[in-house]
Amino acid sequence: MKTMIGLVASLGLAALSANASAQDYSADPSFGSVTLSAGFTPDPHSRNLTAGGSIRAQDRFSSCRGYIANAPDYSVYYTAGSTFPLIFTVDSDRDTTLVINGPDTRWYCDDDGAEEPLNPMVRFNSPQSGRYDIWVGTYSRGSNVPATLFVSEVGEHTRDGSSSWSGSSQSSSSASISLPARYGNRTISGGFLPDPWTMDVTAGGPLRANDAINSNTFCSGYITAEPTVEVRYDGSSDFHIYTSGSADVTLAVNGPDGTWYCNDDGASGANAGVSLTSGTTGTYDIYVGTFSQGERQTRLNISEIAMDYGTGSGSSGGSSSSSSANISLPARYGNRTISGGFLPDPWTMDVTAGGPLRANDAINANTFCSGYITAEPTVEVRYDGSSDFHIYTSGSADVTLAVNGPDGTWYCNDDGASGANAGVSLTSGTTGTYDIYVGTFSQGSQSTRLNISEIAMDYGVNSK
Numbered sequence: 283m284k285t286m287i288g289l290v291a292s293l294g295l296a297a298l299s300a301n302a303s304a305q306d307y308s309a310d311p312s313f314g315s316v317t318l319s320a321g322f323t324p325d326p327h328s329r330n331l332t333a334g335g336s337i338r339a340q341d342r343f344s345s346c347r348g349y350i351a352n353a354p355d356y357s358v359y360y361t362a363g364s365t366f367p368l369i370f371t372v373d374s375d376r377d378t379t380l381v382i383n384g385p386d387t388r389w390y391c392d393d394d395g396a397e398e399p400l401n402p403m404v405r406f407n408s409p410q411s412g413r414y415d416i417w418v419g420t421y422s423r424g425s426n427v428p429a430t431l432f433v434s435e436v437g438e439h440t441r442d443g444s445s446s447w448s449g450s451s452q453s454s455s456s457a458s459i460s461l462p463a464r465y466g467n468r469t470i471s472g473g474f475l476p477d478p479w480t481m482d483v484t485a486g487g488p489l490r491a492n493d494a495i496n497s498n499t500f501c502s503g504y505i506t507a508e509p510t511v512e513v514r515y516d517g518s519s520d521f522h523i524y525t526s527g528s529a530d531v532t533l534a535v536n537g538p539d540g541t542w543y544c545n546d547d548g549a550s551g552a553n554a555g556v557s558l559t560s561g562t563t564g565t566y567d568i569y570v571g572t573f574s575q576g577e578r579q580t581r582l583n584i585s586e587i588a589m590d591y592g593t594g595s596g597s598s599g600g601s602s603s604s605s606s607a608n609i610s611l612p613a614r615y616g617n618r619t620i621s622g623g624f625l626p627d628p629w630t631m632d633v634t635a636g637g638p639l640r641a642n643d644a645i646n647a648n649t650f651c652s653g654y655i656t657a658e659p660t661v662e663v664r665y666d667g668s669s670d671f672h673i674y675t676s677g678s679a680d681v682t683l684a685v686n687g688p689d690g691t692w693y694c695n696d697d698g699a700s701g702a703n704a705g706v707s708l709t710s711g712t713t714g715t716y717d718i719y720v721g722t723f724s725q726g727s728q729s730t731r732l733n734i735s736e737i738a739m740d741y742g743v744n745s746k
Contacts, residue, residue, distance in 0.1 A: 309352065309353035309354065310353065311353065311354040311355060311356050311357045311415070311416075312331070312351065312353055312354070312355050312356075313329055313330075313331040313355050313356050314329070314356065314357075314742075314743070315356065315357035315358065315359065315742060316329070316356075316357075316358055316359070316433075316742070317358075317359040317360075317361075317626045317628065317630055317742060318358060318359070318360050318361070318433065319360070319361040319363075320360075320361060320362055320363025320364075320365065320366050320435065320466075321363060321365075321366065321435070321465060321466055322435070323465075323481060323482035323483065323632065324482045324483075324484070324579055325434050325435055325436050325465075325483075325484060326432040326433060326434035326436070326439045326484075327432070327433040327434070328430055328431065328432050328433075328439070329356055329430070329431045329433075330428070330429075330430050331355050331356060331418060331429060331430075331431060332425065332426045332427060332428060332429065333355070333372070333374060333376070333378050333418040333419060333420050333425075333427040333428075333429040334348075334349050334350070334351070334418075334419060334420035334423075334424050334425035334426065334427050335349050335350045335351030335352070335417075335419065335425055336349065336351070336425070337349060337350050337351065337352060338423075339379065339381055339391070339417075339419055343381070343389055343391060345391060346379070346381055346389075346391035347379050347391070347393045347419070347421060348378070348379030348381075348393070348419030348420055348421050349419050349420050349421075349422070349423050349424065349425070350379075350381055350417040350418075350419040351417065351425075354383075354415040354416055354417055355416055355417055355418050355431070356415075356416045356418075356431055357413055357414065357415050357416065358413070358414040358416065358433055359412070359413050359626045360385075360409060360411060360412065360413075360414060361411050361626070362409045362410055362411045363466075365462070365466045365467075366409075366435035366466065367405055367406060367407050367408075367409065367435060368405070368406040368409035368414075368433070368434075368435060369403065369404075369405045369406075369432075369433070369434045369435065369436075369437065369438060370382060370403065370404045370405075370414075370416065370431065370432070370433055371396050371398075371401055371402065371403045371431075371432045371434070371438040371439060371440075372401055372402050372418050372429050372430065372431055372432070373398065373401055373429065373430050373432070373439070373440040373441045374401075374427060374428065374429035374430070375427075375428070376400075376420055376421075376422075376424075376427045376429070377394075377400040377420065377421035377422065378400070378401065378402055378418055378419060378420055378421065378427070378429055379391070379392065379393050379402050379418070379419040379420070379421055380392045380402040380403070380404050380416070380417070380418060380419070381416075381417040381419060382404050382414055382415065382416050382417070383414070383415040384406070384410065384412070384414055385410040385411065385412025385413055385414065386410060386412075390404050391404075392404050393421065396438045397438060398438070398440050400421075401438070401440070403438050416431065418431060436464055436484065455489065455493070455494065455507075456489075456494050456495075456496075456507065457489065457491070457494040457495045457505060457506075457507055457509075457534070457569065458507055458508065459509055459512075459536050459567040461507060461508035461509070462508060463508060463509040463510060463511050463512040463567070464483075464484075464506060464508055464509070464510050464511070465481060465483060465510055465511040466511065466512070467511075467512045467513075467514065468481075468511060468512070468513050468514070469513075469514040469515075469516070470513060470514075470515055470516075470517075470584065471515075471516050471517060472515070472516060472517020472518060472519060472586070473517065473519075473586070474517075474586070475612045475613075475614070475616055476612075476613065476614035476615050476616060477585050477586060477587055477591065477592070478522075478583040478584055478585040478587075478591055478592045478593075479583070479584045479585075480581055480582065480583050480584075480634070481511060481581070481582045482579065482580075482581050482582075482632070482729075483510055483511070483570050483579075483580060483581070483582050484577050484578070484579060485510070485525075485529060485531045485532075485570040485571055485572050485577060485578045485579070485580050486503075486504050486505070486506075486531075486570075486571055486572035486575070486576055486577035486578055487504055487505045487506030487507070487571065487577075488504065488506070489504060489505050489506065489507060490504060491503045491504060491505045491532065491534055491544070491569070491571050494507070495534055495542055495544070496542075497534075497542035497544065498542075499542060499543070499544050500544065501532070501534045501542070501544035502532045502544065502545075502546040502571070502573060503531070503532030503534075503546070503571030503572055503573050503574075504571050504572050504573075504574070504575050504576075505532075505534060505569040505570075505571040506569070509536075509567040509568055509569055510568055510569050510570040510582070511568050511582065512565060512566070512567050512568070513565070513566045513568060513584065514564070514565050514566075515562060515563060515564065515565075515566065515584075516563060517562065517563065517586065518562060518563050519562065519586040520557065520558065520559045520562065520586060520587075521557070521558045521559075521562040521566075521584070521586065522555065522556075522557045522558075522583075522584065522585045522586070522587070522588060522589045522591065523535055523555065523556045523557075523566070523568060523582070523583070523584050524548070524549040524553060524554065524555035524556070524582075524583050524585075524589055524590060524593075525549060525553040525554050525555070525570060525580045525581060525582055525583065526549070526550070526553055526580070526581045526583055526590070526593040527553065527578075527579065527580035527581050528551075528552075529552070529572065529578035529579065529580045530552035530572065530573040530574065530578075531552070531553065531554055531570060531571060531572055531573065531578060531580050532544070532545065532546050532554050532570075532571040532572065532573055533545045533548075533554035533555065533556050533568070533569065533570060533571070534568075534569040534571060535556050535566055535567070535568050535569070536566070536567040537558060537561075537564070537566060538561060538562070538563060538564025538565055538566065539561060539564075543556045543558070544556075546573060548589070549589055549590050549593075550590050550593065552573070553580075553590075554570075555589045555590070557589055568582065570582055581729075592634075593727075605639060605643070605644065605657075606639075606644050606645075606646075606657065607639065607641070607644040607645045607655060607656075607657055607659075607684070607719065608657050608658065609659055609662075609686050609717040611657060611658035611659070612658060613658060613659040613660060613661050613662040613717070614633075614656060614658055614659070614660050614661070615631060615633055615660055615661040616661065616662070617661075617662045617663075617664065618631075618661060618662070618663050618664070619663075619664045619665075619666070620663060620664075620665055620666075620667075620734065621665075621666050621667060622665070622666060622667020622668060622669060622736070623667065623669075623736070624667075624736070627735050627736055627737055627741065627742070628672075628733040628734055628735040628737075628741055628742045629733070629734045629735075630731055630732065630733050630734075630742075631661060631731070631732045632729065632730075632731050632732075633660050633661065633720050633729075633730060633731070633732050634727050634728070634729055635660070635675070635679060635681045635682075635720040635721055635722050635727065635728045635729070635730050636653075636654050636655070636656075636681075636720075636721055636722035636725070636726055636727040636728055637654055637655045637656030637657070637721065637727075638654065638656070639654060639655050639656065639657060640654060641653045641654060641655045641682065641684055641694070641719070641721050644657070645684055645692055645694070646692075647684075647692035647694065648692075649692060649693070649694050650694065651682070651684045651692070651694035652682045652694065652695075652696040652721070652723060653681070653682030653684075653696065653721030653722055653723050653724075654721050654722050654723075654724070654725050654726075655682075655684060655719040655720075655721040656719070659686075659717040659718055659719055660718055660719055660720040660732070661718050661732065662715060662716070662717050662718070663715070663716045663718060663734065664714070664715050664716075665712060665713060665714065665715075665716065665734075666713060667712065667713065667736065668712060668713050669712065669736040670707065670708065670709045670712065670736060670737075671707070671708045671709075671712040671716075671734070671736065672705065672706075672707045672708075672733075672734065672735045672736070672737070672738060672739045672741065673685055673705065673706045673707075673716070673718060673732070673733070673734055674698070674699040674703060674704065674705035674706070674732075674733050674735075674739055674740060674743075675699060675703040675704050675705070675720060675730045675731060675732055675733065676699070676700070676703055676730070676731045676733055676740075676743040677703065677728075677729065677730035677731050678701075678702075679702070679722065679728035679729065679730045680702035680722065680723040680724065680728075681702070681703065681704055681720060681721060681722055681723065681728060681730050682694070682695065682696050682704050682720075682721040682722065682723055683695045683698075683704035683705065683706050683718070683719065683720060683721070684718075684719040684721060685706050685716055685717070685718050685719070686716065686717040687708060687711075687714070687716060688711060688712070688713060688714020688715055688716065689711055689714070693706045693708070694706075696723060698739070699739055699740050699743075700740050700743060702723070703730075703740075704720075705739045705740070707739055718732065720732055
């Protein structure tokens, strides 16, 4: 029987010293790369790849196991915070291993460190910012073994959707708002923009909500012991907390006065919603559960305007009162400033694309603009560099772009980036303000990622 190698997850990592030339981490990763920041959503980030290779890891690093390739399989560019660990796990039908070169240039290895038998796990309790180069090996000689790499700040994951949470849920039978929230603490101010505030989360947990919460109201579903997220609100408007997605989820919210508010189907469809109309200033410990056991992906929303605002209500910021695109309106995702030579490149933002307006009717431009957008920009970006400037989306949705550039010119595109993604490239006069509209080719809303690069279109998506 083989043994666990290298790491003790709860106590930190045992790093290996090795010749930096032992594996070629300078080579382009075979299955691409991703840029993530602390608190990233959705969590986990996953990448399908093939494990294995011809190199015996133990020949390169005495405490490592398995067979790996020369070039990394995947690279993660990570910006660390102060709250979350960074956890790498692999799930496969075969016995796999992990070898990781961290931002500190040290090597970390594991064989069977995950709870799921034969799955490896490397956990950084205090991760550094920088690049993590990852090799997924096979314990026995071989290659082209299908596997899925998971990158998470929450816990380990498997392909069937099961998870082992890194919080205190496993050792507690009660919900405890004193535990660190899975997705950390957030502070939002009265009059916040964009409205709604959104966060993609993993719903569900091992505890039956009604048994775990000491409340006078019935609480449906299954939750973790720790809150999903803790939100501190300093306004005094009506406060609407709701989910949006296809999953049947529930909400349990401990409000500023200590009262529990629980709901199953208070928002559209099978989504949950809680509305408070007085005494809204203060701290909210929010639990996003699932009606049935198991975990699901969903979006948590908070609005000062209305339940379901920006999801099923047909309204979104300034769009409901305008039939034209208006770059003077506050952008849904606010204003961002990025400087020339920014790192990591690409700069990324996860957004909801689409809106009620037909782009070609809403924009006064000399070029045809496809798709459906909001009246207000998705985001306004101020750029103080002078390099080439590439704006593009990445994801599975069929989306479009309409960009009002620094000189007032409109640039519109449908499929200028890979697949059904949109892309706009400018090679001169790039300094200034960009009002960026991310639309959908057909009516409706879709989740996608907006990227900006000074290097190339699709950089960091399929170029490595």
